[in-house]
Amino acid sequence: MRKVYLDHNATTPTHPEVVKAMLPYYEEVFGNASSIHQFGQQARKAIDKAREKVADFIGAKPEEIVFTSGGTEADNFAIKGVAYANEKKGNHIITSSIEHHAVLNPCKYLEKQGFQVTYIPVDRYGLFNPDEVKKAVTKETILITIMHANNEVGTIEPIAEIGKIVKEKGICLHTDAVQTVEKIPVNVDKLNVDLLSLSGHKIYGPKGIGALYIRKGTRIQPLIQGGHHEKNRRAGTENVPAIVGLGKAIEIAKETMEGESIRLTNLRNKLCSGIGEKIDHVHLNGHPGKRLPNTLNMSFEFIEGESIILSLDMKGIAVSSGSACTSGSLEPSHVLKAMGVDPAIAQGSIRFSLGKDNTEEDINYVLEVLPEIIARLRAMSPLYRK
Numbered sequence: 001m002r003k004v005y006l007d008h009n010a011t012t013p014t015h016p017e018v019v020k021a022m023l024p025y026y027e028e029v030f031g032n033a034s035s036i037h038q039f040g041q042q043a044r045k046a047i048d049k050a051r052e053k054v055a056d057f058i059g060a061k062p063e064e065i066v067f068t069s070g071g072t073e074a075d076n077f078a079i080k081g082v083a084y085a086n087e088k089k090g091n092h093i094i095t096s097s098i099e100h101h102a103v104l105n106p107c108k109y110l111e112k113q114g115f116q117v118t119y120i121p122v123d124r125y126g127l128f129n130p131d132e133v134k135k136a137v138t139k140e141t142i143l144i145t146i147m148h149a150n151n152e153v154g155t156i157e158p159i160a161e162i163g164k165i166v167k168e169k170g171i172c173l174h175t176d177a178v179q180t181v182e183k184i185p186v187n188v189d190k191l192n193v194d195l196l197s198l199s200g201h202k203i204y205g206p207k208g209i210g211a212l213y214i215r216k217g218t219r220i221q222p223l224i225q226g227g228h229h230e231k232n233r234r235a236g237t238e239n240v241p242a243i244v245g246l247g248k249a250i251e252i253a254k255e256t257m258e259g260e261s262i263r264l265t266n267l268r269n270k271l272c273s274g275i276g277e278k279i280d281h282v283h284l285n286g287h288p289g290k291r292l293p294n295t296l297n298m299s300f301e302f303i304e305g306e307s308i309i310l311s312l313d314m315k316g317i318a319v320s321s322g323s324a325c326t327s328g329s330l331e332p333s334h335v336l337k338a339m340g341v342d343p344a345i346a347q348g349s350i351r352f353s354l355g356k357d358n359t360e361e362d363i364n365y366v367l368e369v370l371p372e373i374i375a376r377l378r379a380m381s382p383l384y385r386k
């Protein structure tokens with residue numbers, strides 16, 4: 001059976017070149033990067049090189065990059081680290097209602113500790129309005145954290161516009177760029193951000209590695225205490241192979257991003273228009289234009305997303321219902337809810353997220369099997385009237 005993986009926003013396969021780059025750092029260059037002998041210094045050099053690549057990709061300086069265990073830790077570090085370091089200055093945080101749980105849950109945790117959090121609403125495309133952020137700012141505001149692009153619907157947010165607002169007020173601006181790095185250009189100065197999270201496994205790198213960009217001069221408290229690693233910002237012996245892999249993944253992204261962006265947009269649009277032609281009662285979720293090149297989130301009326309996923313899976317096609325972290329719970333997506341999508345329609349939503357190995361044949365295959373699946377599920381649905 002044909003296998004078609006269309007869940008790249010959940011995770012990506014590790015690029016073969018990345019695996020190749022990592023392997024020597026398990027057996028040959030296995031030294032502890034903190035050791036002063038040659039074994040250690042070779043590992044240290046590899047980390048430095050990877051750090052330069054990551055920094056270069058987002059327009060930062062190498063010393064502004066801290067390696068973490070992934071996107072989740074980078075988000076936690078940014079949010080709790082800035083909150084704790086600035087609590088004498090103020091206790092107010094602004095975020096959006098469509099963040100990943102790696103941002104929402106640290107914010108909720110801080111609320112329990114006495115911080116106040118404002119959740120900015122979004123419009124029906126999943127876009128927030130920078131004026132709403134401006135209005136929400138108080139003299140207590142210490143941090144604004146809003147994602148660069150949403151993982152479920154792909155909407156790209158106007159981060160640069162808040163940067164201008166907060167710069168004058170000395171408020172920290174963090175963005176979760178886990179979904180944008182590798183897919184669209186990301187530059188910390190153009191975005192006006194002080195902190196930015198990224199993750200290895202969303203960009204064809206290994207799992208369990210990520211990075212937080214911290215602009216020079218940003219007050220932040222480390223979350224993990226221990227040795228003097230990462231200039232005292234994140235203790236723990238560095239995961240050298242994974243760091244090397246992240247560096248390699250970013251290096252590849254730099255070369256392929258432009259071409260892939262065009263190719264994936266075309267494939268994605270073909271899938272979207274094909275579905276629109278072959279199936280009725282479907283809706284596009286997310287902004288039609290301001291959207292990640294690879295992401296397509298659609299609602300199919302009268303049926304449940306989970307049933308579509310299982311039926312597609314039996315045909316070898318992997319998709320998801322929004323976020324991998326919320327699947328398994330029958331709660332409708334908080335993102336679609338915040339966008340005001342009717343809960344009955346939100347239930348029938350699935351996310352196709354394309355990636356480097358997808359071809360036109362893959363899309364043709366989906367367009368061949370999906371209409372039958374939808375027709376069969378609707379025939380069984382008590383809600384469906386043609």
Ligand SMILES: *Cc1c(COP(=O)(O)O)cnc(C)c1O
Pocket residue numbers: 009010069070071072073075100102147149150151176178179199200201202208209210
């Ligand atoms: C996947 C993801 C994360 C979490 O990153 P991990 O490396 O899996 O911990 C955070 N934010 C967004 C938007 C994501 O898509």
